[in-house]
Amino acid sequence: MTPIAPPDDEQGHPGQTAEQTAGQPLLPLAGQTPPIRADAARNRTRLLEAAARLVAERGPEQLTMEAVAAAASVGKGTVFRRFGDRGGLLMALLDHSERLYQESFLTGPPPLGPGAPPVRRLEEFGIATLRHLAAHRALLLAAEPEACRRFEPPPRRLALTHLTALLREAGTGGDAELLAHTLAGHLDVALLHHLTERRGMPLERLEAGWLDLVARITRT
Amino acid sequence: MTPIAPPDDEQGHPGQTAEQTAGQPLLPLAGQTPPIRADAARNRTRLLEAAARLVAERGPEQLTMEAVAAAASVGKGTVFRRFGDRGGLLMALLDHSERLYQESFLTGPPPLGPGAPPVRRLEEFGIATLRHLAAHRALLLAAEPEACRRFEPPPRRLALTHLTALLREAGTGGDAELLAHTLAGHLDVALLHHLTERRGMPLERLEAGWLDLVARITRT
DNA sequence: ACGCCAACCGGACCGTGGTCCATTTTCTTC
DNA sequence: GAAGAAAATGGACCACGGTCCGGTTGGCGT
Secondary structure, three states: OOOOOOOOOOOOOOOOOOOOOOOOOOOOOOOOOOOOOHHHHHHHHHHHHHHHHHHHHHOHHHOOHHHHHHHOOOOHHHHHHHHOOHHHHHHHHOHHHHHHHHHHHHOOOOOOOEOEOHHHHHHHHHHHHHHHHHHOHHHHHHHOHHHHHHHOOHHHHHHHHHHHHHHHHOOOOOOHHHHHHHHHHHOOHHHHHHHHHHOOOOHHHHHHHHHHHHHHHHOO | OOOOOOOOOOOOOOOOOOOOOOOOOOOOOOOOOOOOOHHHHHHHHHHHHHHHHHHHHHOHHHOOHHHHHHHOOOOHHHHHHHHOOHHHHHHHHOHHHHHHHHHHHHOOOOOOOEOEOHHHHHHHHHHHHHHHHHHOHHHHHHHOHHHHHHHOOHHHHHHHHHHHHHHHHOOOOOOHHHHHHHHHHHOOHHHHHHHHHHOOOOHHHHHHHHHHHHHHHHOO
16 A cells, blocks of 8 residues: 655645645645644644544545544644645645656656657656556545446446447457547546536537547547 | 426336346346335335426435425435435436437437447447537536536646647647547546456556557547 | 734534334235 | 235434634734
8 A cells, every 4th residue: 555645744835724725736836825824734744644544544435534633633623624625635645646746747857757759758648647546546536435436327337338339340459448438538427517617618619529539549 | 407307107117226226227128127116106206206396496416315305205215215325316317318318329220320330320429428418417417416526636637738738749630628638538546446446457458558549549 | 022813723513415223004825 | 805024114313524603822013
């Protein structure tokens, strides 16, 4: 299991209220951070230590906010004030690894970092990301507990098998099952909602994107 | 807004316990269905009617299990026994549309149904699915409330912009932002977990799949 | 050294999803 | 139509995430 992050209370840190509200906590974020008060900082590290201990003992999915608060001898409200929500706390736990990972492809040496040809960097980025995810899978999954269920509902499974069958029938090479997942990823309510509402894309653009994607993927 | 499904209590229906446990409720499922008891069937339709009314009045995301139970003059336990969980209830609400949608590509006329060349069917399937999703977005999203947050966390956003930038730099044509989402979909913890644990794929296969995907997508 | 005020604290409180089990209702068989 | 077994019921119960607010405390200006 991953040794979690050292509670490296890298001093200042975000602060203000929830650790990831509006400002990006895990991004380089050069922006000035309203300094945190001394007692708050102390509680923050106590909370992170307690959380890390509990995660190590009982696994991330068993972690409850109340338990963390209790283990750190701190009020529940404090936990929420500091980390916003359960996900925020879990993420804070792997803040350290996350930074390393981000630096590796933002400013690290090629071929992952700048300097290599873009396609090469794409390849490396995927590999690095997959390994990063695998390494912290437990924590990351615990941060969005519903995530696993996304593939269970029968409609999704049906779409998947349908896509797989069509891909096979089309005689496209490659890993049909994997490619089916890729295609299915494009046909996801959450994605649709995000792109149309948050990003303002019209449905037509998604449809055009789908046709293009099918073309690229089935191209022998 | 979608008129929901008529509470077409198509008699028998699943039954047993939770409506979607193990057996696929929305799939053709020719399997024999242990017949439901009369009182259970009556309560089922009352619950669906109540739920549909509440959804129409206050929107799907406001729907609480207790409210449905109360509105149907039924115990809360009954709701859960029948529909398993919140998601099950929401899904049952669009069971009707779901069936139509499924039939359209499983046994309907070409080019969506069997008979057309596979690539053509792929194209049509995507379009049909996107429209199906758009039509029932509210209900589908309400069924997995965390879904929207999947794109908010800064790490995800960073990965997305990074992918977009690399794609643009690579001079690949097409909709870079959309293609970036496709690529990002392949680098998802939940997917990784599903494929490695549930489907037994080794990490190497995912890595190979990534390289293949990048190749297909950046292929001019 | 002092006092002000914003930031912080704690834990009572709430809403909701989900479970449990003693009791009631339906179906079947004779 | 009676009786026994299986299925269904309902609402008290629990756990957990998240909010709220009266009281406290640390940082800063004077």
